[in-house]
Amino acid sequence: MTCQSVVIVGSGIAGIYSALLAKTKYPNAHISLVEKSEQLGGLLSSTKIEGHWFDYGTHVPRYTGDSDIDALLFSSINLSDYWQFQNINAANVGPFNTLYTDSPNPFLGSKTNTQLAQQLLELTQENNDTRYHEQNFDSLKSQLDATYGPNLTKNFFAPLMNKRFGACLSEMATDSHKIIGLQRLILGDGELMRKLKGSPRLDEILAFASQEEGLSPFKNIYPKGDKGIRVWIDSLVANLEKCGVNIYTQTGISEVNMTGDRVIKSVVLSSGQRIDCNLLVWTAPLIMLIRSAKLTYMPSTRPIFRTSSLYHFVFPDPPKISSNYVNVHDPAFSSFRVTLYSNLAKTTTDEHRVTVEVMHDIEAPAPSRESICQELYDMGIMPVTSRPSLTHVLAASSGFPVLTPAFKKEMGEQEKLVETKIANVVTLGKASGTAFFMADVLKEAKCKLNQYFERNFDDHNEDNIDKSRQAVSNLSS
Ligand SMILES: Cc1cc2nc3c(=O)[nH]c(=O)nc-3n(C[C@H](O)[C@H](O)[C@H](O)COP(=O)(O)OP(=O)(O)OC[C@H]3O[C@@H](n4cnc5c(N)ncnc54)[C@H](O)[C@@H]3O)c2cc1C
Structure with a gap:
């Protein structure tokens, strides 16, 4: 044919x-x-x-690093219309409202984390190598317990996954934490992370303390x-x-x-x-x-998606940080990710566009725009004195799957x-x-x-x- x-x-x-x-x-x-x-x-x-x-x-x-795909998607664009960068320059807000501008991966190495010593001990236990490689986990909970240890599972993953997906770890499928950027953690400074990442098992689940280390060879692009x-x-x-x-x-x-x-x-x-x-x-x-x-088909279950609401703001002042975006890993906040366009597109106007993505139950009302704006102040991303001249909330048509x-x-x-x-x-x-x-x-x-x-x-x-x-x-x- x-x-x-x-x-x-x-x-x-x-x-x-x-x-x-x-x-x-x-x-x-x-x-x-x-x-x-x-x-x-x-x-x-x-x-x-x-x-x-x-x-x-x-x-x-x-x-992508695949020359055929990249040729189709990138070879015909005029690269002078785009910023090109290897370092994505993203930040994260870790548990206990710790703004960490060196990486988008969750930072748990702050002094406010009183569980850190126990978490490090559990992570580095010798018998983890065998358990981790068994790979026959029946739920996300058993996978995380074996991979990161019970303390991080209970005190970091459980509350955060619950906030984002409205489900407990034993209800979620293995690997479902990865779609919200929780695969690699940071538990200390550059030296500690380099040492820990020397183990092949820990290398897969820990990140360098700085995104400047271990950079992907592939460029990111964003339109000017x-x-x-x-x-x-x-x-x-x-x-x-x-x-x-x-x-x-x-x-x-x-x-x-x-x-x-x-x-x-x-x-x-x-x-x-x-x-x-x-x-x-x-x-x-x-x-x-x-x-x-x-x-003819009878579904065995109704797939559930978390609604992703987009809170768009325009502020008269620039963000307090130079990051392109911020992943929020503190369950105290409804915000899931914050995009800072004046950093990403390097625009030089007096207006600073910001988008906050919030994941929530499709049935539940979206958080108020005032509360999300307040989170931007509380996380130290926008100056508290800066009042947005525009606030707009939009429900994205495509949400995050609750991977059970x-x-x-x-x-x-x-x-x-x-x-x-x-x-x-x-x-x-x-x-x-x-x-x-x-x-x-x-x-x-x-x-x-x-x-x-x-x-x-x-x-x-x-x-x-x-x-x-x-x-x-x-x-x-
Ligand atoms: C909120 C959110 C944020 C994400 N952020 C990132 C990120 O930062 N980086 C990353 O790599 N990935 C991210 N992802 C993953 C994202 O899924 C992929 O990056 C990629 O964009 C998926 O492309 P797609 O074409 O499969 O789906 P989509 O981009 O969803 O496209 C599907 C298209 O099908 C159309 N459609 C649906 N039903 C019909 C129909 N019946 N008839 C005709 N058309 C239809 C829709 O309107 C849509 O245009 C994110 C996902 C979500 C949900």
Whole structure:
């Protein structure tokens, strides 16, 4: 079979990358990108509020280190329009309201941590090596107990995970702490951390005291000016248009037409338009595909997401710190992450934009804007005398999954159903439940799509790969 028509649903970074990859590999194919919102980009988007641009929280693209992915996403942008930096320059507020500007990783080495000696003792116990490598943990609690010791589990992880996800550790799936940046801790100064990280086991779970040490070789980029991450998405959208991808916004898939042998032949948009399809790439929640394809399915649980509310502020004064963003690891605060645009974009106006992300129960009212502004003062991020001239609260459409074993099982069952009932679909992106962070989402997308192309399309040959390289370099010209 030759690749004639690919329909991609969802235009976050997974969908945009998939469209660029499909079009460059199969320049003659009809590639369609379908997005339910008004604009493309998904979480990598910016909104204009009363003349000020705000992102969906911190989203700083970093080169993935995979030359094919990086070529598609970065080679055509004009790098002089972007700041480029290896050091992300982020801070964190650790437990006991300790503002630590040397790293975004949780800092627990402060004098106010009276449990520190016990925590260090438990972390370094010899028998941890064996327990840690068993890896058969039945919950996050047993994983953290074996990995970090009972004291850190009880006094650091439990209250924080409860605040962010509204669940206790024994209800959460293994590794769920990683999606809110709790994988690596800092328990002391540079010398201590270097010494501890000498152990391969501790190296995986502890961070250097300073983000200047152990820097990733891959650059981060962020647009200059005040339009935020939208600048990058706009340039990718221009590339999609330039290479002939058909873009449909404010619409979804209302019908998936299949033959008896499980093959999708066409899809119908909510507008009624039919599009031929010999591969469907699905990056939106799988349950929507299950419904559109009219597959019989009874979910075993309802996946729960924490709402992410975005509190956008404009202050007349600059932040008190020079960090680009701040991770908040103190459960006393509702704030989860603070983005400081005047540092990140190095803008030189008298107006300083700040976004605070807050994770909360979908049913519960969001904290008041006054209380979140007060947190910025209390954490020492904004000067107490600075009163915001703009405050705006927005519920982000996509929240953080509460990763319980039941959630993971449900996502696995949905994926299995789709794979067994539909022959020509590839499921990708954060919504598929197998990757979360941008770089992981992209690497998974590349791998799954290339596997599909190689197995199913006769025109996947070296000639095409050469054409694809040519197409990528054409985009930059
Ligand atoms: C609040 C939050 C903050 C995050 N911060 C970071 C971070 O700082 N760094 C990082 O690496 N990762 C972060 N992540 C992880 C993030 O998931 C990935 O970085 C990446 O952006 C995911 O891309 P995606 O394309 O899979 O999903 P999304 O960006 O969510 O895109 C999915 C798209 O599908 C569309 N869609 C949904 N349903 C339909 C439908 N029925 N029909 C058509 N379109 C549909 C949506 O409108 C959206 O545009 C964060 C995640 C969340 C939830």
